[in-house]
Structures are given as C-alpha cells and as structure tokens.
Amino acid sequence: VQLQAFGGGLVQTGGSLRLHCAASGRTFGSYNMGWFRQAPGKEREFVAAIRWTGGSTDYADSVKGRFTISRDNAKNTVYLQMNSLKSEDTAVYYCTAVVGVLVYWGQETLVTVSS
Numbered sequence: 001v002q003l004q005a006f007g008g009g010l011v012q013t014g015g016s017l018r019l020h021c022a023a024s025g026r027t028f029g030s031y032n033m034g035w036f037r038q039a040p041g042k043e044r045e046f047v048a049a050i051r052w053t054g055g056s057t058d059y060a061d062s063v064k065g066r067f068t069i070s071r072d073n074a075k076n077t078v079y080l081q082m083n084s085l086k087s088e089d090t091a092v093y094y095c096t097a098v099v100g101v102l103v104y105w106g107q108e109t110l111v112t113v114s115s
Contacts, residue, residue, distance in 0.1 A: 001019055001023060001024055001025050001031070001097050001099060001104040002023070002025075002104075002106075003022070003095050003096070003097055003104060003105070003106025003107070004021065004022050004091060004106055004107055005019060005020070005021045005094065005095045005107055005108060005109040006019065006020055006021070006109060007019040007020050007108045007109060008092075008093060008108075008109030008111045008112075009111070009112070010044055010069075010112045010114060011085055011111070011112070011114070012085075012114055012115075013085060013086060013087060013113055013114065013115045014084060014085065015085050016081070016082060016083045016084075016085065017078065017082045017111060018079060018080070018081050018082070018087065019035070019073040019080040019082065019084050019093055019095075019109060019111075020077050020078065020079045020080075021033070021035075021077065021078045021079075021080075021095030021106055022075075022076060022077050023076045023077070023095075023097055024076070024078070025028055025099075025108075027099075028073055028076040029052055030052050030075040030099070031052055031097040031098065031099050032049065032050070032051050032052055032097070032098040032099075033049065033052075033069075033071055033078040033095065033096065033097055033098075034046070034047070034048060034049035034050070034069075034095070034096045034097075035047040035048050035049075035051050035053075035069065035078075035080045035093055035094065035095055035096070036093070036094045036095070036096060036100070037089075037091035037092065037093045037094070037111075038091055038092050038108075039088070039090060039091040040090075040091075042091075044089050044094070045060065046060050046068075047059070047060050047063055047067065047080070048063065048067055048068075048069040048080060049069065050059065050070065050071050050078065050105075057069050062088070063082075063089075064075070066082065066083050066084045066085075067080060067082050067083070067090070068080070068081040068083075069081075069083065075082050078095060080093070080100070082111070085111075085113045086113060087113050087114070088113075088115050089111060089113050090111060090113045091110075091111060092108035092109065092110050092111075093108060093109050093110075094106055094107075094108050097101045098100065102104070105106070
C-alpha cells in the first residue's frame with residue numbers, strides 16, 4: 001500500500017485546510033484509514049481515524065468539533081477537513097492505512113498555522 005498526502009500549507013489562525021491522502025491498492029474499501037501528526041519537538045500523535053466498516057470515526061480530543069475525516073472509496077482517498085485552525089495544529093501530518101495487522105505510513109504534508 002502506498003500513500004501520498006497533499007493539501008498542507010500556511011494558513012492563519014481560524015482558517016481552514018483540507019488534507020487528502022491518495023492510496024494505492026484495489027481493496028482500499030477494506031482499509032481503516034487515519035491521520036497522525038507530529039509537531040516540532042513533540043511525539044507523533046493520533047488525530048483522526050475512519051473505519052472501513054460503516055465509516056465510523058474517532059478523533060483526538062484536541063481536534064473534536066473542528067476536524068472531520070471522511071473517505072471516498074471510489075477515489076481511494078481519505079480527507080481531513082480542518083477548520084478553526086490553531087497555532088498548536090502546526091505539525092507535519094501523516095496518513096495511515098491499517099490493513100489487517102499491517103500499518104502503512106504515507107509521506108507527510110506540512111501544516112503551518114500562523115497567528
């Protein structure tokens with residue numbers, strides 16, 4: 001499984017960005033997908049996830065109500081809509097795919113929120 005994340009950039013506090021991650025594989029619909037991030041000097045942390053069965057979602061408390069994860073299985077793509085961005089959302093963001101017991105990490109995309 002190969003993953004490529006896009007959509008990062010520079011945005012002001014309170015602004016929005018939409019990340020998307022394109023995945024390879026003919027069975028994308030069976031992947032559990034997620035987003036993680038790593039801020040400078042901090043450990044990588046979970047942001048959001050969406051399951052392949054039923055599309056249920058999970059979010060880190062720090063992004064609940066501001067971020068929305070979604071997926072389009074026809075396009076092999078997962079999205080992360082980020083609204084009301086804060087300076088503490090500045091990080092490199094990674095998308096992940098969980099296929100059975102295997103975890104795949106994609107290339108990062110940088111999000112910078114300026115105050």
